[in-house]
Amino acid sequence: MKLRRSMLFVPGSNTSMVCNAFVYRPDTVMFDLEDSVAIEEKDSARLMVYHALQHFTYEDIETAVRVNPLHSIYGLLDLEAVIRAGVDIIRLPKTDTVEDVLQMQEVIEKIEFKIGTDKRTKLLAAIESAQGVVNAVDIARCSDRLMGIALGAEDFVRDLHTQRTKAGSELMVARAQILLAARAAKIHAFDSVFSDVRDKEGFVKEANYIKDLGFDGKSLINPNQISVLHKIFAPSGDDVEWALDVIEASDNAKEKGLGVVSIDGKMVDAPVIARAQWTLELAKASGMLGGDE
């Protein structure tokens, strides 16, 4: 079960960030070739990301690339480059409809076939408009390549004729819809970036809020936010104890060949076990079980 608490946004034109992002150990590094890259740097940033993806520093870290839209002259070139370079996930810019996803999927399939790779590139759809939010349920279940959907708040609030606020009420509906759509389709849900890098308190508040809502993680633009976010996502000691008990009971049941797992005389079903595994993954990643952090 892949943890995706933090997805670090790395502008493809910012070389020092491209080269150093792995140091901060985000769950996923997301190289951007779209909005953060100026028109005249598109070609150069594409090559940079193409090589970075193949570098050993990104071997054991999940990588995503936000490509330019297919209707632009850069979209196809971006895909040709990053799929060859073995990217894990393509983040679709601005997904409004199911067709947007299917069209992208078709192009990716063609490229994968052409270069003869076995790798199935995953998709992440960014929902950044009212239309996208309305279609979120259909979008979330339209492709088995889709590993998640993400809210892109900046464009969304503009489309909604409002702006971002500290309280975040403007995103209430979109967050709820995206989360429900993702959960119903059994894929991941990601929250938008928190853009005021100086407001640490505000970030902590928002991160806690989206975690409680049920989001899997959040896009980040500042590497310093990663450890903060991971701490917030770390399970409590009680949760870990509970999860350890559940897994132990499950392992015992398996050993004894029992079809039913129970703790303290109560039956434990598969989703609960899955949840316990997830909690232990989180605990491990948070260094609570001698994990890697």
Next chain:
Amino acid sequence: MNKIKKRAYAGTLESSDAFIEIEPIEEDEIRIELQSSVEEMYGDDIRDLIAKVIKEMDISYISVRVQDKGALDYVIKARLQAAILRANDDKKIKWDKL
């Protein structure tokens, strides 16, 4: 061997990056002018890398000027390839050569 069509450049002068300028020349040679913050330790390696990337792209008759700010190998490679593709206005990219 191929010549490049015109003068071109790519990259930045920022830390961890490289700024690379290339120019066609009349002589069949790869002329490299390198200024690097890590010249003493890696100067020769960087020059070798530059020559290798240029040869892989079937280019000759070229003068290269590099301001290196401690860039990783792949950064230099990316910037140099970007400059060469720009110099030739190459729209059809031969990915297996990059």
Next chain:
Amino acid sequence: MDSSVSFSDFDFTNARRVKRVEKFLNTIGLDFPSSIENFVIAKDGNELIACGGLDGKVFKGIAVAPRRRGEGLILSIMTRLINIAYSKGIKDLFIFSTPNNIELFEGCGFKLIENCDNEIMLMENNDNLANYKNILTKERRDGNVIGSIVMNANPFTLGHQYLVEQAAKKSDWLHLFVVKEDLSEFKFKDRFELIKKGVSHISNVTVHEGSDYIISNATFPTYFIKDKGRINELHAKLDLMVFRNHLAPALGITHRFVGTEPYCVVTNNYNKNMKKILEDPDGKSNPIEVVEIQRVEKEGRAISASRVRELLRVKKFDELEKIVPATTMKFLKNM
């Protein structure tokens, strides 16, 4: 790595933003160079934290807010400035700046030409000065007194001709440099031709095309607005230092001749400065003697190029005839 810093560029038509740059430079104690065409700025949020400009082939006004120094902002500004210059097809570039960041600029591929008493410095991104010095060296002549004159001659008058004749008489050989920058009413090509024709009767003079290194927009930007009485002393100093330390040694120049300017305070000050800098016995190259030559007068008035331009405007050719050589007259009549 700080993602809150954003960069933008714009040109001189963007009055509001230009005003902001001017204010920014003033708050950190720097003059705003008025002739910048393209600007690059760095902002943190809405606060301006660094800037730089391009004037022709010269980068100037490069500055970073004191509390943001050491973050590498200059390198980002320089990258963007170079991109702008290159995209305009300008390849040979200069930096005109206070000498705080020489090493950083060297890391951008620039070489120091001259550092003027740690007040102002000039750098370039190529070997053009070395090449130019090599070309000049080939024009070297033997002699005890190797004279020099630098003139714009906008256009060439009897006054200029008199100055050259007098200087040639006092010299074994005379090197005459013609300001190359095309910022005057008469184009370089025409000014150069009129000088050549006007001194053709003198046997010991070489007329040189000027360059970026002698009264140019790079070495001496305010020279070209001297009519406004605003020659910047620092600029003058830089120009004279480049002349003394680079050009004069290449030709073995021992003397520089200038016309006196009885009425022009600006030129007078410039001549005074010239004496101070070129004759200074402690310089890093041989001192050069400055010789002032009394201006020739006609009917109680000094002959000047500005008078010629004035008469030309009102088409008083009979008056013009009295103050320009026949060669110049012929040209003016055909204009």
